[in-house]
Amino acid sequence: MQQAYRALRILAEAQTVRLMLTPEPCALLLDELASACAALQNGGAGLLCVILDFGSAGRRAELPGVSESRSGAAEAAKVRNEARRAAALVQAVPQPVLAVVRESLSEAASLLVQAADLVLVAQEASFLAPSGGLRGLERLPGEQAVRLGQATWSAPARQLDRRLEEVLALLRRSSATVLRQAKAAVRLGMRWLPPAEGLTPLPWLESGSFSLPLPSEDEDEESRRLRESRARLEALRRVNAFYLGEVSPSQEAQEGLRAFLEKRAPRWQQRREQGERERA
Structure with a gap:
């Protein structure tokens, strides 16, 4: 920049x-x-x-x-x-x-x-x-x-x-890394769900990005509920995989857990790096 x-x-x-x-x-x-x-x-x-x-x-x-x-x-x-x-x-x-x-x-x-x-x-x-x-x-x-x-x-x-x-x-008061991961998880869940009926699609949800087909003209109520249930389950599966693969193993997640167990404020990475710069 x-x-x-x-x-x-x-x-x-x-x-x-x-x-x-x-x-x-x-x-x-x-x-x-x-x-x-x-x-x-x-x-x-x-x-x-x-x-x-x-x-x-x-x-x-x-x-x-x-x-x-x-x-x-x-x-x-x-x-x-x-x-x-x-x-x-x-x-x-x-x-x-x-x-x-x-x-x-x-x-x-x-x-x-x-x-x-x-x-x-x-x-x-x-x-x-x-x-x-x-x-x-x-x-x-x-x-x-x-x-x-x-x-x-x-x-x-x-x-x-x-x-x-x-x-x-x-x-x-939050971790910069965790904030980025939280945003990624939310966007991932939204990406694998079709837009709500009657709402304008968001500008970043391009056509073809959904995991399941969009509704057909002759879709009945039971088919609609089944399609939406499958979409929610797929979104949940994707977000859970992201949490287990990206968030849980990270240093910031481990620090947050240690801070909770030790009943202290977490020492996030950006704060540690800032302290090191101030001491240098």
């Missing part, structure tokens, strides 16, 4: 990387965001999380359709394509991604929020998200987004930074 960016601002602080984004990102900003997320896939072993911070700079987002009429259909299509590419790369970041929504977001910015693992949204803000049924995307304010499972936390705008620090403090 040593590349110089014209539109994207990056702040590195206390084992996090904060990517500063506007509520209505342009194609250039989305392209640079995609490049930054691609760079994170091959580095940042000590990072605890990546923050997408929307609304701290730039002009306020407009409702979908207004900006398109001003910039033209060609530019709007370019922004949508860049947003889809950036969303897929956001999801591919190994660390948990936390989206912070301070203002109402455009369609492109909302797609990035959908790709995040955790979402903190101001009660006064809103973004577009699947709302269930056949209505497709719907603009959801902060508290409603939490109720519908499209956001993790909501707080008044004036308290958003304090709530963000509480979330980061919670993450900083």
Whole structure:
């Protein structure tokens, strides 16, 4: 991530990387965001999380359709394509991604929020998200987004930074390695389940990635239940194999178990390495 960016601002602080984004990102900003997320896939072993911070700079987002009429259909299509590419790369970041929504977001910015693992949204803000049924995307304010499972936390705008620090403090008590493994396990389980009926497929779940066939037009209720049961069992089997093969043998898992048995705080790898650097 040593590349110089014209539109994207990056702040590195206390084992996090904060990517500063506007509520209505342009194609250039989305392209640079995609490049930054691609760079994170091959580095940042000590990072605890990546923050997408929307609304701290730039002009306020407009409702979908207004900006398109001003910039033209060609530019709007370019922004949508860049947003889809950036969303897929956001999801591919190994660390948990936390989206912070301070203002109402455009369609492109909302797609990035959908790709995040955790979402903190101001009660006064809103973004577009699947709302269930056949209505497709719907603009959801902060508290409603939490109720519908499209956001993790909501707080008044004036308290958003304090709530963000509480979330980061919670993450900083965790192991960077375990956080990456937890994200991998969740994504693995989601990947082996077809999307819920009536919901828009997530941008990183490309066609053909499911373990079992999608429903046919003549599928009856009993067949649907059998197909979904098999999908859940397959997802559980995959996640369990990942836990036994990747998580359980790791040094961090062993340290967590020893800390629990010895009734002490765990000494995670990134903290040990930090202490060694300070002593050197």
